[in-house]
Amino acid sequence: MSDINRKIGGHKAAINNPNVSEEAKDNSRQAIDELESSGETETTRQEGEKNEGNVIGGYKATLKNPNVSEEAKNNAKNVLEDKGAL
Secondary structure, eight states: OOHHHHHHHHHHHHHHOTTSOHHHHHHHHHHHHHHHHTTOSGGGSOTTOOOHHHHHHHHHHHHHOTTSOHHHHHHHHHHHHHHTOO
């Protein structure tokens, strides 16, 4: 998790904390807006961009799952071979 996302998380915690003043909550809301508009948060990652390791792991899990059809297992095997992960 990036440093900016940690900062945003801290501000969100402050906003939801009943012991924090309204002034501090307003400051946190403003800080979140500024951090999100900076364009550096993980939530700004482009749609469709996937972690290749997770994709490969999913296909490998498909091969071992007894509830998956042989057709799906063959497809997973082909994808893994194409990616050089098998």
